[in-house]
Amino acid sequence: MNNKKIIISLMVALGMVGATLGLSSVASADNPIPSTTSISPSLASVGSSSFIMTVNGSNFVPGSMVHFNGMARSTNYISPAQLTATILASDLNTAGTFSVTVVNSVPGGGTSNPQAFTVGNLAPTISSISPSAVASGSASFILTVNGANFMPGSVVHFNGMARSTNYISPAQLTATINAQDVVNSGWFNITAVNPGPGGGISNTQVLTVTGNNPVPTLSSISPNSAVAGGGGFTLTLYGAGFMQGSWVRFNGLARTTTFVSSNQLTAVIPAFDIATGGTYAVDVANPAPGGASSNAILFNVSSVTQTPGLPNTGFGSESKSLDWGAVMLAAMMAIGLLLSAIVMRRVWFAK
Incomplete structure (x- = not known):
């Protein structure tokens, strides 16, 4: 009887030990190490407001925490595959690339692989520049650029070339425009560029450089003569100071002109000229x-000359058009007079 009690007591004791060990095993189960596959969104502009980020992955548990650049952020557990977290506006004050991870607490647990979140600079915009026009040959000067989204590191470009720039405020920059930039007259693009990440190039404002175009000189033309009544042709002009926009005048009238170089032009001379x-x-x-x-250089148009009193014979110094009908009539009249003289001579001798 005593033996049975002993056996029963041993079984109860062993059961209690097993139960205790089981409970201890359950209580000490480790949290898994989380893993991330993506975040949304994955970028924002500098100065953006706070927003909700979604983190996708696996092995998330209640109590998982999203970390932005190593700092824990308020996190909501959605499922073992998804969390959401509040990203603060203060997290977005500086451009750069920041790490997003998930941390599971002990026992076990650990830190996930990172996902990259980019805080990018805004693209600048320009509303005006001052001055907007200068004279060619001016000395270097300070250009004021007004707009928005400027930042330390913004650079003003003159015709695509970076110029020394001072950051005044998010709405204003100043830049030094060099004397060699304004040697020649023309129209030049002014832009602002913000560095990456993000950033980019602004819209364009135009700086006008006014000045005096050269006075052209003409040394020769080819050809320099033609025959009246000929067809149209191309006239080549040689000289200096020619430019895009130069035009050739024939007898004071502008003619279609092609710029070849600063020393050569061509012009179309129509037949009626x-x-x-x-x-x-x-x-x-x-x-x-x-x-x-x-x-000016003189262009000579020559015509067939005419002898006075004998129309259109092709002789003489008077410049007129040749009339072949008149020539034939004159010839017939001369032949008629000659025949009349011969007949009269024969009649005379017959008497």
Whole structure:
């Protein structure tokens, strides 16, 4: 009887030990190490407001915490595969790439692999520049650029070339424009560029450099003559100070002109310009500012000459068109007079 009690007591004791060990095993189960596969969104602009980030992965547990750049952020457990977290506006004050991880607490647990979150600079915009026009040949000067989204590190570009820039505020920059930038007249693009990440190039404002275009000079033309009534042709002009926008004038009238170089132009001379014999002035004009007309070279249009009293015979110094009908009539009249004289001579001798 005593033996049975002993056996029963041993079984109860062993059962209690087993139960205790089981409970201890359950209580000490380790949390898994989390893993992340993606985050959404994965980028924001500098200065953005706070927002909710979604973190996707596996092995998430109640109590998992999302960390932004190593700092825990308020986290909601959605499922073993998803969490959401509040990213603060203060997290977005500086451009850069920041690590997003998930941490599971002990026992076990650990830190997940990271996902990259980019806080990017904004693209700048320009609303105006001052001054917006300068004279060619000016000394270097300070250009003020007004707009938005400027930052330390913004750079003003003159015609695509970076210029020394001072950051004044998010709405203003100043830049040094060099004297060599404004040697020649023209229109030049002004832009601002913000560095990455993000950033980019602004819209364009135009700086006008005013100045005097050169006065052209004309040294020769080819050809320099033609025959009246000929067809149209291309005239080549040689000289200096030619430019895009130069035009050729024939007898004071502008003709279609092609710029070849600063020393050569070509112009289309239509047939009606040489329909009548004469001497015509050819010159070149450059547009304002500055510019003006070149010296003139004479173009000779020659025609067939005529002898006075004998129309259109092709002799003489008078310049007229040849009339073949009149020539034939004169010839027939001369032959008639000659025949009449011969007949009269025969009649005379017959008497």
